[in-house]
Amino acid sequence: MLTMKKRLISMAAMLLLMLAIIPAAFADVTYPAPGDIPVGGTLDHLVAIVSASSAQATEGTLPPGILLETSSGSDGLYIYLRGTPSAVGSYDCVINVDGARTIICPVNVIPASPSVTAGPGVKCQPGGEAVVSVTASTTDGGSLSYQWYSNPNNNSSSGSLIPGATSSSYQAGTALAGTTYYYCVVTNTNKGQSVSVTSSAIPVTVEALSVSSISVQTMPAKIEYTVGDTLDSTGLLIYVDYSNGSSDVLSQGFDLYPTRLGRAGAQTIEVSYGGKTCTFSVNVEQAEEEIQGIGVLTLPDKTEYAPGETLDTTGLSIRVYTNNGHRDVYSGLACSPTSFDKPGSHTITVSYGGKTCTFAVSVVKEVSAVSLAVSKLPDKTVYTIGDTLDTAGLTLKLTDSSGKTQKISSEFRCTPTKLETAGRQEIVVSYGELECRFSVTVEETEAEASPQASAEPLPDLSPAPEEESSPAHKSSDGKVLVIIIIIAAVLALLGLGAYVYIMNREGADKLADKLEELISRFRRH
Known part of the structure; x- marks a missing residue:
């Protein structure tokens, strides 16, 4: 039983081999196929050179618009497929040679590339309307689809896909000033095959508005201050007129000067925006002075004394630091001690407004000359x-009481x-x-x-x-x-x-x- 099965399998294999060899005996060795040909393209393809006298295409196997042509040569019959295909599809062109054998040449006709024309660039003001578009068509009856891309650079290859932008036009955003480039990829689909073409880049330029004038629409909530306070702009509204006739009301984004209120009285505050200015006033009152510290500004003219002398404060001045800044005082200063009995360095304490600072003076013993001699x-x-x-x-040579000598x-x-x-x-x-x-x-x-x-x-x-x-x-x-x-x-x-x-x-x-x-x-x- 097993032997019978082996015989049947061997016979089947031989039969398949014969079926494969028999057609080869009646066909050329090679059957070159042309590359994909778009609808409307030109096909001029040499199929084969055979030893025969005639060749005919089987009806209905050639793509519409393609013809079979032959010519005789010294080395045989030249068989060509020539013409302009008009319908998309995959075709097996069957060619009968001398009525005795056939040649099959596959031809794939793809959709025609769509014709795409980009619309003009757009210029507008911030918030204005900017619509970009393309015009596309195809000659093979295929269906067209669209996909838009945006790009900060002027090219049609490195942009970012815009989700949902799939029509022949697109409304670009104009919130920010500057230039953005848009391009569209148009795809022609026919009988399951697609061909895409990319449009050129379309610039959309959003021009910054220039400010014509500004004015205060609403004063800030706080307009009463004390010297040293910082300006509070809460509640301040600025009315802005633009060069295109539009206007806006701003509660932020403008500059104020000054922001620290350092002097008493009516203070003018300047508002700046878009190169224009306007002003409003606040009232600044002097705060009750609080002395925070004092320091010596200039030392007295005399800082060296003899025992028994009294302090001389001529030239002494101090700087007084307060919650309102600082000021300099040149008189009315209380100093202690005011007299000196012993030689050495003495610390003088200056008192003013409940604060103190110090400086030092030197008290030196009086020196007198004690001897005189001829030196030369x-x-x-x-x-x-x-x-x-x-x-x-x-x-x-003069010698004093401290032992120092001096040449006279x-x-x-x-x-x-x-x-x-x-x-x-x-x-x-x-x-x-x-x-x-x-x-x-x-x-x-x-x-x-x-x-x-x-x-x-x-x-x-x-x-x-x-x-x-x-x-x-x-x-x-x-x-x-x-x-x-x-x-x-x-x-x-x-x-x-x-x-x-x-x-x-x-x-x-x-x-x-x-x-x-x-x-x-x-x-x-």
């Missing part, structure tokens, strides 16, 4: 009788200033109530010098009077001068001795005695 002798310390004292270069090079007084006595002369220097001293050397003039008996007069080698030292300096200028004179005299005597020795030995002995006496004086000095 004058440039000139040797004079001739009759000369006038020259104090150039003289510098004094002017404004002192010296006595005497006329030097009329030969020898060491003491000069008294006065500065304020203090004095110090220094010495100068006063020499006789050459005319007043005593004549000497010898041919070469010897200088007076007697020691100079001792100088009196001052607190700052002990002068040695006189000693230096005497030493110089003695050395010069020794040299002169040596030269004279040599001369006398040659001329007279007895004179040489006298010269030796004189030299010994001179050396003895030098040692004592």
Whole structure:
């Protein structure tokens, strides 16, 4: 039984194989099909080249408007499908070749693309009417459908679908100023097949209205204020006239100035909208002043005192901070303490309106000069009788009670200033109530010098009077001068001795005695 079934199955398979092979024996190897052809389009399609003498289309298998054409060539019979299809559909074109075999060429005719023309752009005011539309038609009797899109950009490809906008026109929104682009996709549907065409973008421009004028229609609920309050616009209505003749009443969206009411009296409030202004007035009363704090604005002119002195507030001012702002006060200030006994830094408390602030003054112990000394002798310390004292270069050192020192090079007084006595002369220097001293050397003039008996007069080698030292300096200028004179005299005597020795030995002995006496004086000095 199983073997019989296998035989039957094998026979059936062979039969199917034969059925598939037999048609192939009577047909060409390939049957090229053209692409989709729209209604109204042009078809010029070479179906096949066969070894035959004739070919005919089976009636009713070609699309309306399409004809079968043949031509002979060196390599066989050329079979064409040519024409303009006029009806949508899928067709299997059956072509009989020499009445002995057939060729089947499928042809798909799709709906014609609709003709779409976009309407003009629209310009309007906010809230105005803006209708965009397209005009569409088709030549194949198909049905047309519409879908609108909006786009902020000027193109017909990246917009957003508008739900429900499915007619040949669409009323665009105009609430906001600006330009929006609209386009429509028109679809032709015929026998279950569809073809779509997109219109060009249609601009809708909503032009912003310009304001002609504004005015206050209703005053705000609050028009009485206190200095420092903030304006409350609740209840304020502004009437607006537009350039297109329309009008509106606004309760917000406008600007007010000022909004903080900082001064007492009638205050004008300016309303601004759309480049236009109007005004209304409110009444502002001065609030009772409440001092919140004070601070030093400028310090007194005098901030340094000596023990026992009294506070001087000249130049002192404060800034008073209140609920109404601030003001500056220059008088009527109570300060404590007002007198000072001890040196150091003292804090002064200023009181005004129940508030206080502070500043500091310094109390320093009185400093007095306690000593005066010569710090540097004058440039000139040797004079001739009759000369006038020259104090150039003289510098004094002044020491005060705090131990600080100060160099003084002017404004002192010296006595005497006329030097009329030969020898060491003491000069008294006065500065304020203090004095110090220094010495100068006063020499006789050459005319007043005593004549000497010898041919070469010897200088007076007697020691100079001792100088009196001052607190700052002990002068040695006189000693230096005497030493110089003695050395010069020794040299002169040596030269004279040599001369006398040659001329007279007895004179040489006298010269030796004189030299010994001179050396003895030098040692004592």
